[in-house]
Amino acid sequence: MPKKNTANNSKKAEDTAPPFATPCRHGMGGTPRDSANAANPWFEMWSKYMESFPSNPDSGQNWFKMCDEMTRKFCTPPLTDGMDDLYQKVADASDIYIKMFKSWADISGNVKPSRLGGMKNMFDLLMNSQKDVFSRLFGLPTPDFAGGNIGEWTETARKSLENFSQFYFQNCQPFIDNWSNISTEMGEMLKGKADPEKYKNFYATWVKGYESAVGKFLKIPSVGPSRQILDKINKSLDAFIKYCGAISDFNMVLYAPGKETIEEFAKKSAAIAQDGQFTQEKYKQFYDLLINTFEERFYQMFKTPAFGEILKTTLEASLNFRKQHFAVVEELLKSTPIITRSEIDDVYRELYDLKKRIKELEKLINNRTNLPELTLRTLTGSQGENPERAAGQAGKK
Amino acid sequence: MPEEKTATSGSPVGATQEKPKFNVNEELDRFQKRLIRGMEVLTSPLLDVEVATTPSELVYQEDKMRIFRYIPVQKKLQTPPVLISYALVNRQYMLDLQPDRSVIRYLLNQGIDVYIIDWGYPTPIDRYITLEDYIEGYLNNAVEEVLRRSGASKLNLVGICQGGTFSVMYSALHPEKIKNLVTIVTPVDFDTDTGLLNIWSRNLYVDKVVDTMGNVPGDFMNVGFLLMNPFRLVLDKYIGFMLNIDDQNFVNNFVRMEKWIFDSPDQAGECWKQFIRDCYQKNLLIQNKLKVGDKTVNLQNITMPVLNIFAEYDHLVPPACSRNFTEHIGSTDKEIASFPTGHIGIFVSARSQKEICPRLSEWLIKRSE
Incomplete structure (x- = not known):
């Protein structure tokens, strides 16, 4: 904080130095300087700062320090009567601004928010710097962070921030960290030859990240008036992600033997073409080999329990997504004059039960009255129809 | 059911035997x-890609199920009526796919009175139809109607594929109405590792499938069938078509077959669920533990003559599912006939007209006296 200048010092400067090279109000003890003398140290500091700029992560702080020192040393204007107070206010404001900037620079320079400790440090720095800023800006007594109301508030805020950070690192960070792994896996996947293992790893990493972060949130029960639709949308989204996963796994299962079969086919087909004679018969051999090799290899795989299992998983994921998706659509249709499948299913159920009941009663009547001409058709919708002569119609729609 | 390996794939018909460069x-x-x-x-x-061209008349209808009677071509009928029960999957006109290889025409020419069940195309309203509804409802009513119309006290029941399984269940529950039972490519013992459908079905969450879909879409079933042999059924078959596209007869039959393969009705949800769970997953039928409604199906109740026909290269209903069925029934007159063909070859191959149809008709006529 600059000290308030005295009238004497100001007067000396006014007498002996040009306006732009007035002695600094701070630090130089009021000694007059000519412009060259004044500029040299300025350039010196500027050079020092610029040297550090390209690579030094503390460049921001260096910049601040330079500005602060230069202001203190070289930028005190010649004061005239009536200007003193105004200048003082501007100088104070500038000083506060610079202090605030320093707080920010300290924070940005020290905080590494990749860890909980980093977040805590950031908060501490923020509090300490703000303490200084507030006291200077508003002339308030320095707050005691160890006690009193502000202390309690800041402690609460600090804990709250810690808690939030903990939540963040437990729930969001795994997903973010995972994206880093995904980037690596994707890089691997795109490198060199196609490799199903790389694809599998990439996808497994993705799913792991999803399950550990976003997937958990989609399962949180909804509340409030929109609870039902939100629940259904979340379930549908979750089911879709799992469906994509299952399809991906299924494709992987098909991909691996496909690749092996191509290799096997390549070896065998080379033998066919070995003598360099290309006849139609050889082409037929080549084609038959292709089909037979694939057929045999895939048949062997299809009958394994493992394939049965993946088929089941894929189908289940597909059905689950379909069901959840339909639930969302039905929910949205509720507000329209369109009947939904669930509603019509209820009608079908009723009709089925009624028809069954009619048929039972019909049989009962037939048995009691012994009327052979009273057939089922007369009671179940085909009344009055004569058996139609339908030459050539058997089996057609 | 989808097409198995057939002669349609591979090299062009009449390809040269020379070895040109x-x-x-x-x-x-x-x-x-x-x-x-x-x-x-x-x-x-x-x-000419028309299918099911043999003349017939509609004689009964209940909900979506219909019974057709083929117009007899012989004045004197040789047997009590034959009622054919096909699978719910795909359509019964497989037996009358092309005029020159029609099982139906063959039987008519032998003086056999043929009725066939068309199960129809279930729509969402049918999702609650159960296995009991099919067996004790539709199939039983079909049998009753044919008996009523023909005046016979018993009929010959011919069951094909899943329709054969239904026929086995029905014959065990109502043996008094069945004179002879013929099962063709019919699964009864589902516990085998020789068929992909058997393996894959074990893991199905049938409740979830039906709960989500209602009826099981025909396309869903088709994807499963195509997955069994994707290289033949999705690739090789069409290459074979392309290589023979200049052959009118080949094209006609290929298009008919395609029409049939992808004419796939949806499956009524509740019935499909019970069939997969009780047959494919628990294999209850062969153990005499299967329930149809409140009745238990006991194979020992099958005491009528039985002819069991299966295909040796059947990848949909492997021989292991069919072969031993007759060991579990109460009949003394029982016969097994296996043929070196596939699931569909039983009906449309050249062997079908030369060996399989004659065997079937002779067996029926012999037991109709």
Whole structure:
């Protein structure tokens, strides 16, 4: 904080130095300087700062320090009567601004928010710097962070921030960290030859990240008036992600033997073409080999329990997504004059039960009255129809 | 059911036996000419892809189930009526796919009175139809109607694939109405590792499938069938078609077969669920533990003559599912007939007309006296 200048010092400067090279109000003890003398140290500091700029992560702080020192040393204007107070206010404001900037620079320079400790440090720095800023800006007594109301508030805020950070690192960070792994896996996947293992790893990493972060949130029960639709949308989204996963796994299962079969086919087909004679018969051999090799290899795989299992998983994921998706659509249709499948299913159920009941009663009547001409058709919708002569119609729609 | 390996795939019909050197230009020229000829074939008035052309009449309808009677071509009928129960998967006109290889026409020519069940195309309203509804409802009513119309006290029941499994259940529950039972490519013992459907079905969450889908879509089933042999059924088959596209007869039959393969009704949810769970997953039928409604199916109740036909290269219903069925029934007159063909070859192969149909009709006529 600059000290308030005295009238004497100001007067000396006014007498002996040009306006732009007035002695600094701070630090130089009021000694007059000519412009060259004044500029040299300025350039010196500027050079020092610029040297550090390209690579030094503390460049921001260096910049601040330079500005602060230069202001203190070289930028005190010649004061005239009536200007003193105004200048003082501007100088104070500038000083506060610079202090605030320093707080920010300290924070940005020290905080590494990749860890909980980093977040805590950031908060501490923020509090300490703000303490200084507030006291200077508003002339308030320095707050005691160890006690009193502000202390309690800041402690609460600090804990709250810690808690939030903990939540963040437990729930969001795994997903973010995972994206880093995904980037690596994707890089691997795109490198060199196609490799199903790389694809599998990439996808497994993705799913792991999803399950550990976003997937958990989609399962949180909804509340409030929109609870039902939100629940259904979340379930549908979750089911879709799992469906994509299952399809991906299924494709992987098909991909691996496909690749092996191509290799096997390549070896065998080379033998066919070995003598360099290309006849139609050889082409037929080549084609038959292709089909037979694939057929045999895939048949062997299809009958394994493992394939049965993946088929089941894929189908289940597909059905689950379909069901959840339909639930969302039905929910949205509720507000329209369109009947939904669930509603019509209820009608079908009723009709089925009624028809069954009619048929039972019909049989009962037939048995009691012994009327052979009273057939089922007369009671179940085909009344009055004569058996139609339908030459050539058997089996057609 | 989807097509198995057939003669449609592979090299062109009538391909040269010489070994000419492979000349790319000549081959391209030949290929282009074949495609041009193919376009002529596909737009020709000779393109005949009609299926189920044997004349028939609708004699009964209940909900979506219908019974057709084929118009007899012989004045004297040799047997009590034959009622054919096909699978719910795909359509019964497989037996009448092409005129020159029609199982139905063959039986009619032998003086056999043929009725067939068309289960129809279930829609969402049918999702609650159960296995009991099919067996004790529709199938039983079909049997009753045929008996009523024909005046016979018993009929011959011919069950094919899943329709055969239904016929086995029905015959065990109502043996008094069945004179002879014929099962063709019919799964009864589902506990085998020789069929992909058997392996994959064990892991199915059937409740979830039905809960989510209601009825099980035919396309869903088709994806499963195609996955069993994707290279043949998705690739090789169509290459075979392309290589033979200039052959009118080949094209006609290929298109008919395609029509049939992808004519796949949805499956009524509740029935499908019970069938997969109790048969494929728990294998209850062969253990005499299967329940249809409140009745338990006991195979020992099957005491009528039984002919069990299966295909040795059947990848949909492996021989292991069919072969031993007759060991578990109460009949003394029982016969097994296996043929070196596939699931569909039983009905449409050249062998079908030469060996399988004669065997079937002779067996029926012999036991109809």
